[in-house]
Amino acid sequence: MTAGPAHGSNDPCCEDAGAPAAPRTWTVDEHLADVLAAAAPLPAVEVDLLDALGRRLTADVTAAVDLPPFDNSSMDGYALRAADTAPVALAVVGDIAAGAAELPEVGPGRAARIMTGAPVPPGADAVAPVEWTDGGSGTGEAADAMTAAVAGETVQVLRPVAAGAHIRRRGSDITAGTTVLTAGTLLGPAQLGLLAAIGRATVAVHRRPRVAVLSTGSELVQPGEPIGPGRISDSNSFALAAAARAAGAEAVRIGGVPDDPAVLRRVLQEQLAHADLIVTSGGVSVGAYDVVKEALQPLHGGEDLGGVDFRRLRMQPGKPQGFGRLGKDGVPLLALPGNPVSAYISFELFVRPLIRTMLGAPDVHRPVVSAVCTADLSSPAGRRQFLRGRYGTDGTVTPVGGASSHLVGALAHADCLIAVPDDTTALPAGSRVDVVLLTD
Numbered sequence: 001m002t003a004g005p006a007h008g009s010n011d012p013c014c015e016d017a018g019a020p021a022a023p024r025t026w027t028v029d030e031h032l033a034d035v036l037a038a039a040a041p042l043p044a045v046e047v048d049l050l051d052a053l054g055r056r057l058t059a060d061v062t063a064a065v066d067l068p069p070f071d072n073s074s075m076d077g078y079a080l081r082a083a084d085t086a087p088v089a090l091a092v093v094g095d096i097a098a099g100a101a102e103l104p105e106v107g108p109g110r111a112a113r114i115m116t117g118a119p120v121p122p123g124a125d126a127v128a129p130v131e132w133t134d135g136g137s138g139t140g141e142a143a144d145a146m147t148a149a150v151a152g153e154t155v156q157v158l159r160p161v162a163a164g165a166h167i168r169r170r171g172s173d174i175t176a177g178t179t180v181l182t183a184g185t186l187l188g189p190a191q192l193g194l195l196a197a198i199g200r201a202t203v204a205v206h207r208r209p210r211v212a213v214l215s216t217g218s219e220l221v222q223p224g225e226p227i228g229p230g231r232i233s234d235s236n237s238f239a240l241a242a243a244a245r246a247a248g249a250e251a252v253r254i255g256g257v258p259d260d261p262a263v264l265r266r267v268l269q270e271q272l273a274h275a276d277l278i279v280t281s282g283g284v285s286v287g288a289y290d291v292v293k294e295a296l297q298p299l300h301g302g303e304d305l306g307g308v309d310f311r312r313l314r315m316q317p318g319k320p321q322g323f324g325r326l327g328k329d330g331v332p333l334l335a336l337p338g339n340p341v342s343a344y345i346s347f348e349l350f351v352r353p354l355i356r357t358m359l360g361a362p363d364v365h366r367p368v369v370s371a372v373c374t375a376d377l378s379s380p381a382g383r384r385q386f387l388r389g390r391y392g393t394d395g396t397v398t399p400v401g402g403a404s405s406h407l408v409g410a411l412a413h414a415d416c417l418i419a420v421p422d423d424t425t426a427l428p429a430g431s432r433v434d435v436v437l438l439t440d
């Protein structure tokens with residue numbers, strides 16, 4: 001993708017088409033604040049450890065056991081009394097594998113073969129690695145590995161061994177009763193390993209939000225179906241459901257709800273039974289068949305689902321937006337514009353932070369970095385523009401494609417958004433810009 005000379009706003013679809021009076025508009029930040037005011041972390045659910053990957057603890061976790069749970073050897077070798085070494089020949093009184101429950105007593109002048117992780121037997125206070133011994137070969141030469149056990153063998157210990165050497169003490173890692181992970185901790189592989197190590201089979205994390213993603217529009221066909229005249233493939237429901245899952249939610253995709261308010265209201269009623277969040281795309285502008293707007297305004301029959309506020313935001317793309325709470329439980333609904341880039345950017349800016357709030361994440365927003373833009377930019381006055389870009393490791397950012405909100409090809413090659421401030425209309429190449437990084 002090439003950047004082109006001047007990236008920016010001259011997309012007719014995004015211009016105000018001569019609105020008679022100036023209706024109220026909202027900034028990105030005002031809208032985001034209203035959306036987030038509707039969000040709280042979801043309650044705890046106890047899940048199997050692997051299902052907790054990438055989720056956050058709802059409560060502190062306390063270890064019920066010591067780790068290690070018993071004194072054990074860190075080497076394959078011989079458990080012995082440090083006072084007996086060395087060089088010395090010791091009588092081998094037994095063989096202790098990891099997992100052994102019955103342990104031989106190691107008296108003076110004696111040793112027991114011991115494997116890494118096996119319990120240190122009574123009487124022993126140190127372990128000589130096999131390489132420090134002749135391994136019971138009788139040659140008096142240092143062994144390089146353990147050989148098969150020989151009953152009644154003698155082992156030659158070739159060098160002194162300090163008391164405590166090669167013994168991992170009970171509780172030296174974790175002591176029973178201590179808090180090992182605190183509420184809010186993000187569970188990655190190491191944390192899940194720790195939970196397993198202390199014997200936890202399940203753990204309490206925030207329930208994943210169940211997000212219903214609906215695309216509206218009688219022009220939509222599902223991918224794989226023939227695309228007839230005037231029809232287009234439904235891409236939003238896939239991009240938005242995927243984005244919801246990537247954010248940590250469970251997403252149900254309902255593709256291609258027709259421009260019929262009664263049908264949409266029925267679908268919404270069904271989804272309200274189990275959704276924590278509903279996201280629609282399309283049907284929020286000022287056209288004759290803007291079905292989301294129609295269905296969610298109380299005048300259009302059926303039971304009133306609840307209040308949705310349709311707004312114009314001072315941003316591009318993503319100007320028309322709806323937000324409200326539906327049903328008796330006040331399930332949040334975000335009605336995103338239909339243009340695919342508008343829908344996706346709206347998801348990133350408003351829906352993703354809401355999902356992450358429900359997941360108990362402290363960092364609900366994408367990281368924003370400062371970068372030097374490699375191209376001239378233009379932007380509409382009074383609207384924050386989000387151009388698609390590629391962020392370079394050298395601290396630069398390069399626009400990808402133009403500003404129009406139908407450019408899904410360019411979107412798929414972008415890894416960031418270039419945020420042009422509300423009141424900036426032109427920026428020469430070399431200017432510093434804020435860049436929202438989209439990569440997980």
Ligand SMILES: Nc1nc2c(c(=O)[nH]1)N[C@H]1C(S)=C(S)[C@@H](COP(=O)(O)OP(=O)(O)OC[C@H]3O[C@@H](n4cnc5c(N)ncnc54)[C@H](O)[C@@H]3O)O[C@H]1N2
Pocket residue numbers: 013014015016017215216217219220232233234235236237281282283284285286287290317318319320336337338339340342405
């Ligand atoms: N007279 C005006 N017209 C428009 C204005 C305006 O202010 N005055 N705003 C424009 C802006 S900005 C946007 S954004 C769109 C938003 O319109 P809707 O949310 O009602 O979306 P639709 O009309 O349903 O669709 C717009 C566009 O996107 C395509 N689309 C819709 N859904 C999907 C989907 N699931 N997958 C792929 N593509 C989809 C649809 O076919 C249209 O091309 O309104 C402008 N108009």
Ligand code: MOO
Pocket residue numbers: 013014315316317318319320337339342343405
């Ligand atoms: O600018 Mo529209 O807002 O294409 O999303």
